[in-house]
Amino acid sequence: GNSVTQMEGPVTLSEEAFLTINCTYTATGYPSLFWYVQYPGEGLQLLLKATKADDKGSNKGFEATYRKETTSFHLEKGSVQVSDSAVYFCALSENAGGTSYGKLTFGQGTILTVHP
Amino acid sequence: GAGVSQSPSNKVTEKGKDVELRCDPISGHTALYWYRQSLGQGLEFLIYFQGNSAPDKSGLPSDRFSAERTGGSVSTLTIQRTQQEDSAVYLCASSLRLRGSYNEQFFGPGTRLTVL
Numbered sequence: 001g002n003s004v005t006q007m008e009g010p011v012t013l014s015e016e017a018f019l020t021i022n023c024t025y026t027a028t029g030y031p032s033l034f035w036y037v038q039y040p041g042e043g044l045q046l047l048l049k050a051t052k053a054d055d056k057g058s059n060k061g062f063e064a065t066y067r068k069e070t071t072s073f074h075l076e077k078g079s080v081q082v083s084d085s086a087v088y089f090c091a092l093s094e095n096a097g098g099t100s101y102g103k104l105t106f107g108q109g110t111i112l113t114v115h116p
Numbered sequence: 117g118a119g120v121s122q123s124p125s126n127k128v129t130e131k132g133k134d135v136e137l138r139c140d141p142i143s144g145h146t147a148l149y150w151y152r153q154s155l156g157q158g159l160e161f162l163i164y165f166q167g168n169s170a171p172d173k174s175g176l177p178s179d180r181f182s183a184e185r186t187g188g189s190v191s192t193l194t195i196q197r198t199q200q201e202d203s204a205v206y207l208c209a210s211s212l213r214l215r216g217s218y219n220e221q222f223f224g225p226g227t228r229l230t231v232l
Contacts, residue, residue, distance in 0.1 A: 043120075044207065044223040089159060102147060102213070103172065104221065106159035 002027045006090050006107035013080055013114050021075040021110050023064075023090035031092040033057075033066055033073040034104070038087045047075075047088070051095070080114045087111050118142065120224035122208050128230045129198055137193040137227045141210030148191050149211075149221060150183060154204035162206075165191065166213055198231045205229070 007022040025033065035047040035057070048057030053068035062077045073090060090107040121140045129135050141148050150162040161175040165185045176182070180198075185191040195202055205228050209221040 043225045044209075046220050049220075091159075102166065102211075103149060103161045103164050103175070104151070104159075105161065106151075108158045 002031070002092060002094070002105040004090050004092055004105055004107035006088075006110050008108070008110070010111035010113060013112070015082055015114055015116050016079045017114075019075070019077040019080045019084075019112070021088055021090075021112070023073045023075065023107055025071050025073065025090075025092050027071075027092055027094065027105075029094060030068070031094050033064070034091045034093070035062070035064055035073070035075050036089040036091055036106075038089070038109075040086070044089070080112075082114045082116055085112055085114045120208055120210050120222050122206075122224040122227050124227060125225065126228045126230075128232065130232050131200060132197055134194065134196045135198055135229065137195075137206050137229070139191045139193070139208030139210075139224060141189065141191070141208070142222055143189075145210035145212055145222075146188065147211045147213040147219070147221075148185055149209045150191070150193050151207040151209065152204045153207055153226070157204075159207075162193070195229075198229075200231050203229055203231045 003026045005024050032051040034049045036044045037047045038044050048059040050057040050066035053066050056065045064073050064075045087109045089109045091104045093104050123138045146167045148165045153159045163183045164172040180196045183193045205226040207226045208224045211219040211221045
């Protein structure tokens with residue numbers, strides 16, 4: 001079956017530090033990959049996505065590149081802010097034709113805390 | 117416009133009682149998903165409705181769990197004879213579903229269920 005593995009947290013950084021949250025996956029075929037974010041007291045929101053190999057998703061200064069050869073989709077940001085403190089989830093969805101098409105498989109989540 | 121709404125936001129119940137959780141998807145979204153977020157299991161898929169097709173129930177953890185979607189819109193997740201391990205945040209999401217493509221899933225705020 002499909003699975004997503006994220007680096008374990010929590011991650012604590014100072015403002016303006018570089019962020020990497022590792023994510024690797026196991027899936028049949030070529031899934032779409034996503035990062036979702038859950039800010040304190042809020043619902044899950046899509047942060048960025050990539051639907052095929054070598055695609056780079058980006059949003060709000062965050063980036064992640066779909067690496068088929070290493071089955072990875074690591075999240076990076078060059079300079080984090082206090083407002084980036086949240087829980088980050090890596091996820092995948094099989095593309096059309098897959099038996100699990102549409103539904104998301106999530107990683108465990110990584111808690112990020114950014115201090116001033 | 118209105119997002120996905122869920123009710124109640126919090127539910128406390130006694131072990132053995134039945135509960136109903138409601139989800140109102142975004143108007144016009146044909147796909148509706150239920151997920152569960154718990155400390156021990158992370159975020160897990162429960163059930164998926166797409167238009168008039170038979171739902172994908174592959175994620176339901178036991179036959180105590182059921183869901184229906186009336187008129188292709190509102191959905192109700194029912195848990196019968198609740199157990200303490202059912203305590204979790206139940207998330208609903210909806211998306212457009214265009215053939216052959218992925219569409220972003222928009223999540224509701226969730227219902228926090230506590231079984232005493």
